[in-house]
Amino acid sequence: MYQTHYHRASSIDEAASLFAKGDDAKFLAGGQTLLPVMKQRLAAPSDVIDLAKIPALVGIEVTADRVVIKAATTHYDVASNAQLQKAIPALAELAGLIGDPAVRYRGTIGGSLANNDPAADYPAAVLALNATVKTNTREIAADEFFQGLFATALEDGEIITQVSFPIPAKAAYEKFRHPASRFALTGVFVAQGKNGDIRVAATGASASGVMRVAGIEQALKSNWSAAALDGVTISSDGLMSDIHGSADYRANLIKVMASRAVAKAG
């Protein structure tokens, strides 16, 4: 009933063609979401196609203006990469805050983005830094990629190959941990691009997942400082309300985390 077939793809093309052949196939990267879901019998893919060993999908490249992270690179590798730590320290720090060491040794950026958990950390960085998600068929801008609760712009069978981040002038991430899951109860990534663009993304707060926070972006445009947020009101409309935090508490956290992130970004 729950039998599955495991395939270790050696190239992106092979992975894509294996996917097309399966009845109900799923890609596997770090398995930090898929495997627990399969164990709980909430999913029963006919085929599991492992992307994690494809050489073209692993690695980090840092140039003068951009950081490119290949999709199957682990959170641990992102967090501990010396060049990345220098180029976008906030991104390295974010990766180091995901889960726990066991999760970080396996989990990948491609997996996190393709899953789009509403409380995942990477979506906040991708949206705030205005990164580009590259797949085996096209490039997708951050603003188009995230489409709601566990939903993305990816087509069935489309494989994320890398994520390309412009290096910002200033950036920081503040995460308020959910006391049980240690996901982001609310996490806010603030970034000031080299071109002056200001983008702020919050995760964990909205039922639809990561979101831009226009009110805070506006305030920071005129005055990049924590104090600039004093007058901002964040609406609790559309925000999640559960036993760990009400919608208005999450609205408060968006403001507080943003303010602390701005102070941290300098």
Place this chain on the structure above:
Amino acid sequence: MGVEGIGARVTRKEDRRFITGKGRYVDDVKVYGATHAHFVRSPHAHARVKSIDTAAAAKMPGVVAVLTGREIVDDKVGNLICGWMIHSKDGSPMKMGAYPALAPEVVRYVGQAVAVVIAETKNQARDAAEAVVVTYEELPAVVSVKAAIAPGAPQLHPEAPGNVIYDWSLGDEAAVNDAFGRAANVVKLDLVNNRLAPNAMEPRAALAQYDAAEEHFTLYTTSQNPHVARLVLSAFYNIAPENKLRVIAPDVGGGFGSKIFIYPEEMVALWASKRVGRPVRWTGDRTEAFLTDANGRDHVSTAEMAFDKDNRILGLRVKTYANFGAYMSLFSSSVPTYLYATLLSGQYDIPAIYAEVMGVYTNTSPVDAYRGAGRPEASYLIERTMETAARQLKVDPGELRRKNFITQFPHQTPVIMAYDTGDFGASLDAAMKAIDYAGFPARKEKAKKEGKLRGIGFSCYIEACGIAPSKAVGSLGAGVGLWESAEIRVNPVGTIEVLTGSHSHGQGHETTFCQLIADRLGVPIEQVSIVHGDTDKVQFGMGTYGSRSLAVGGSAIVKAMEKVEAKARKIVAHQLEASEDDIVIENGEFKVAGTDKAMAFANVALAAYTAHNLPDGMEPGLKESAFYDPSNFTFPAGTYICEVEVDAGTGKTSFVNFVAADDFGRLVNPMIVEGQVHGGLTQGIGQALLEHAVYDDSGQLLTASFMDYAMPRADDVPSYELHHTTTLCPGNPLGVKGCGEAGAIGASAAVINAITDAIGTNKLDMPATPDRVWHAIHAA
């Protein structure tokens, strides 16, 4: 005190196998031909079971049998019992609804088992369980006590109209009313004691075998009390007579009370092993643990305290609603009554107390004892009320307590308990000094300047453990006695087995009990083995819970040792031609005082077993047994003081310091005591800040995994600073009080008192999550 005797910090003998993966837990036990059981569980909180179609499941690969509640009834297996009778105020007995192991007609909580699939492998059983078709007719559900007792609420059990199990009281209502009539000041507080999931590291498990030739059952089970399990399975569930049932609780990975009770799963596994003619194994997973392990606490209370003009307490009035869940678990009735209300005097000299407790059924999982069992609820209530009183009366919280402390012992409280000894001022002083209480106002001011909210909170707890004098609990409705047994078998060349009715599932008995022997008889601990957990090996014992194993189990060992020592002296006196009164024990030898005539203990043993030269009429051998019935509870007590900093922006609480000053009487192994206190404090902090088992209004469990149930982790808790004061317990030969539950009993109030001090409002319930604290700050 020697290197290995009482008071020594001996590293634990049992740890070697635990930390090298060689522990032998129920799931590790290998039995040829074992099948696997998987339970079909209700997805509804309240429903009639219209039909169970097992035909498709029975045909699936590897399936040996699919069984339901009908077959259990056919085989005349009894329902689960509650072993403590409680009467309501009007004299009527508690209203107990039938509690079947597999629900034949009605399910009353999400996760209740309705059928079991037995198959060759675990996965085959799981697959077939999905093919069992159960047709339910959903019924409305009630989840909160308030909703359950409201007029028109859905009725869970025909035996309990209005879902009320009992309406019980303790104390003197008239005296309390009179006290309030005379009061200069009255302090009132509404409190919630939040529902907790026990989450022992090892989930519950069972492995049952039936030997048809001997008509004899063997059950391996994760039990804190294997003899009690045997008694209950035999006498009440009718599985087999006791002499045809062996129960073994091998290594068990934590219990905290949750493994006292005899649950449906092990009962079904045992019954099924005869029915299918194959051994049956069940190992729960964590979700099942969340759904079905007995939960703890879940009280809603109102406390009122009357003070005279000098701030001395005149009286205490308490009204408590206790949520029992859908069925009465084995000890459930005693927890919010005789384990709770009898501690409402706290450390204070209160002339009049009156408590009313209403026990209520709801469509949630059963609630029963969990580390502290009733005493955390009492301590939290008293200590929050005292702190609230100090704020209302505008006096120092430490001084208000000190002014009301009991100082003369023994002290008879108005709620049955008679405290034997204590020095509450000493622990208060020790804790206040350790945390530098005098320096707190300056620290608070400094923090305020940095935009931080700092607070300090007290908890002066007392508890009653070392349960319990059998006659006393019998008179209060207990169906069992609470003595303990020990048998000391000295082997012919002097090594020793101590067979104890206690059970170690983390407590370290294999070490501390050896220390008792080493201390008295001088036998090195590596020559002593502690045997426990097997009803074939060990005579009847009541098991381990209620911080009783040292006070009661250890005292039984002492009594048995007295008999061994007495016989040994007779042998030595005879062989060395001396008077018994002149024999002393020194360095493992029985010596004639003032001479160099001595016999090593091993030689005394050999003499007893060769029997070549024993006193006339003496039986050969050196083996003695004792049953020890305590004369009173023991009363560990102390002061916890907690200093916190609250982040006003997020509501998150951080610890600055947590100081504990406990009086546990004599400490046998201080290192193990520290471990117990660390663990208990962590569970108390977990309750105060993090943990909460939550059902939604339809009865679905929202906290069915660690993604939503916040267990304390190392970074959630401070490094505790522990101190001890000592008043020896006069009630047992060791002078010990027990320490296993104290931390879980006293910590929560200290934390909440500190947070409410920091944020300046009293209105805060547990768990004080960042969300709740932030709301409390902004509502004020």
